[in-house]
Amino acid sequence: xxxxxxxxxxxxxxxxxxxxxxxxxxxxxxxxxxxxxxxxxxxxxxxxxxxxxxxxxxxxxxxxxxxxxxxxxxxxxxxxxxxxxxxxxxxxxxxxxxxxxxxxxxxxxxxxxxxxxxxxxxxxxxxxxxxxxxxxxxxxxxxxxxxxxxxxxxxxxxxxxxxxxxxxxxxxxxxxxxxxxxxxxxxxxxxxxxxxxxxxxxxxxxxxxxxxxxxxxxxxxxxxxxxxxxxxxxxxxxxxxxxxxxxxxxxxxxxxxxxxxxxxx
Amino acid sequence: xxxxxxxxxxxxxxxxxxxxxxxxxxxxxxxxxxxxxxxxxxxxxxxxxxxxxxxxxxxxxxxxxxxxxxxxxxxxxxxxxxxxxxxxxxxxxxxxxxxxxxxxxxxxxxxxxxxxxxxxxxxxxxxxxxxxxxxxxxxxxxxxxxxxxxxxxxxxxxxxxxxxxxxxxxxxxxxxxxxxxxxxxxxxxxxxxxxxxxxxxxxxxxxxxxxxxxxxxxxxxxxxxxxxxxxxxxxxxxxxxxxxxxxxxxxxxxxxxxxxxxxxx
Numbered sequence: 121x122x123x124x125x126x127x128x129x130x131x132x133x134x135x136x137x138x139x140x141x142x143x144x145x146x147x148x149x150x151x152x153x154x155x156x157x158x159x160x161x162x163x164x165x166x167x168x169x170x171x172x173x174x175x176x177x178x179x180x181x182x183x184x185x186x187x188x189x190x191x192x193x194x195x196x197x198x199x200x201x202x203x204x205x206x207x208x209x210x211x212x213x214x215x216x217x218x219x220x221x222x223x224x225x226x227x228x229x230x231x232x233x234x235x236x237x238x239x240x241x242x243x244x245x246x247x248x249x250x251x252x253x254x255x256x257x258x259x260x261x262x263x264x265x266x267x268x269x270x271x272x273x274x275x276x277x278x279x280x281x282x283x284x285x286x287x288x289x290x291x292x293x294x295x296x297x298x299x300x301x302x303x304x305x306x307x308x309x310x311x312x313x314x315x316x317x318x319x320x321x322x323x324x325x326x327x328x329x330x331x332x333x334x335x336x337x338x339x340x341x342x343x344x345x346x347x348x349x350x351x352x353x354x355x356x357x358x359x360x361x362x363x364x365x366x367x368x369x370x371x372x373x374x375x376x377x378x379x380x381x382x383x384x385x
Numbered sequence: 386x387x388x389x390x391x392x393x394x395x396x397x398x399x400x401x402x403x404x405x406x407x408x409x410x411x412x413x414x415x416x417x418x419x420x421x422x423x424x425x426x427x428x429x430x431x432x433x434x435x436x437x438x439x440x441x442x443x444x445x446x447x448x449x450x451x452x453x454x455x456x457x458x459x460x461x462x463x464x465x466x467x468x469x470x471x472x473x474x475x476x477x478x479x480x481x482x483x484x485x486x487x488x489x490x491x492x493x494x495x496x497x498x499x500x501x502x503x504x505x506x507x508x509x510x511x512x513x514x515x516x517x518x519x520x521x522x523x524x525x526x527x528x529x530x531x532x533x534x535x536x537x538x539x540x541x542x543x544x545x546x547x548x549x550x551x552x553x554x555x556x557x558x559x560x561x562x563x564x565x566x567x568x569x570x571x572x573x574x575x576x577x578x579x580x581x582x583x584x585x586x587x588x589x590x591x592x593x594x595x596x597x598x599x600x601x602x603x604x605x606x607x608x609x610x611x612x613x614x615x616x617x618x619x620x621x622x623x624x625x626x627x628x629x630x631x632x633x634x635x636x637x638x639x640x641x642x643x644x645x646x647x648x649x650x
Binding site: 159269278282286364 | 421422423424428429430433502503529530532533534536537539542543544547548551625626627628629
């Protein structure tokens with residue numbers, strides 16, 4: 121396909137997926153929608169998340185995209201079946217790519233998933249992993265402090281380390297054989313170094329960290345051309361609320377973002 | 386008046402205000418609305434907050450309340466004029482009571498306000514304080530980690546102390562003469578002990594902590610009867626999303642909450 125890629129997220133964290141896509145598929149233009157007026161989805165019920173996700177999908181489909189990527193793990197975990205059912209173009213969620221990559225990486229077949237409350241409560245990663253391998257064991261750990269930490273720009277502080285230590289100590293105490301850890305939220309790559317450090321200190325086994333943004337780009341490769349040497353195709357960005365754009369967007373995208381357009385959904 | 390009190394909040398934190406009202410005005414029934422589907426307001430723009438707040442007010446007015454209390458500091462800071470303009474009953478916001486109490490408590494007339502990004506960015510406390518006393522100096526400090534800390538139930542941990550220390554050290558380094566600190570968010574009373582401890586360690590002057598929930602109840606006294614010895618009038622609770630009610634509500638209310646009713650606004 122040569123049409124644009126539509127990327128949907130509850131907020132701006134999905135720009136970590138855009139960053140990956142732009143690097144690997146520069147020929148494809150990208151249309152991003154961040155539902156920043158309603159962020160975060162992670163604390164909302166499945167029903168509410170589905171309602172908002174469908175409204176956002178409808179908007180992106182009107183922008184003539186040929187592939188939809190649901191960067192938001194919470195939306196993927198709770199709304200993907202409904203989104204797939206009502207989309208004429210392929211829809212890639214965040215959960216399945218991360219789940220398959222984790223399963224391929226794990227020797228012990230004991231996999232931990234870090235995510236928002238909504239993602240963990242949905243059991244979506246566990247379902248996706250065990251659909252492939254019933255013998256695999258999946259443990260979820262909700263880490264509600266990680267998103268505000270990443271947004272505050274404190275991803276590399278001692279405080280981030282203390283918080284990661286609190287969550288992961290509890291995790292490894294209960295599940296010492298975990299050897300693979302999925303970063304099941306778009307914000308968590310900003311805490312990757314701290315999480316890796318705590319894993320080294322606390323995990324009995326060496327732990328492989330799987331980033332769901334990178335795993336999504338792997339899966340998108342089936343639909344996209346990776347033509348190199350081209351100029352970068354445009355990125356168009358829509359948000360439902362303009363708050364903190366200038367401060368947050370570059371943290372996730374890795375570069376400045378041109379002024380986003382406001383939409384009322 | 387003898388009608389019900391309507392209490393509006395972006396989420397469940399406003400139950401700290403309900404707790405105060407029930408203690409002081411037991412004869413008045415309370416109708417609470419938490420816009421839990423859209424919480425938090427603190428990261429959203431003024432325009433979006435105003436839009437949601439007016440929709441919530443409309444709902445509460447239909448419940449036949451005789452007094453409206455806007456427990457949410459962000460909504461008070463950004464939407465109060467619009468709410469007052471479209472309400473037939475008195476509306477008490479969170480900002481003015483906290484501001485007046487702080488001004489009365491301060492000797493140095495250098496007052497710090499802790500709040501969400503939205504509250505601090507609005508400058509509402511500063512405006513309310515300086516309307517009374519132009520010579521007063523107000524400094525705002527956004528503390529985005531405090532809400533998730535309170536919701537995680539980590540209000541008394543070393544991590545909460547380290548985070549409070551990071552925010553308040555910066556505050557007192559820049560403003561050594563602050564002698565009064567307003568807890569400008571419904572969640573912050575759950576961190577009060579830790580904040581008080583850090584103030585003792587870091588503030589050059591003794592610091593008075595002002596809780597805006599208590600200040601609101603003081604202002605409501607002008608409209609309500611404090612008849613004692615009565616049985617507790619009913620509390621009816623509405624939410625726009627049911628997520629985490631059972632876990633969070635008792636933390637703020639100080640007792641279990643009967644099953645809330647869902648409304649789609």
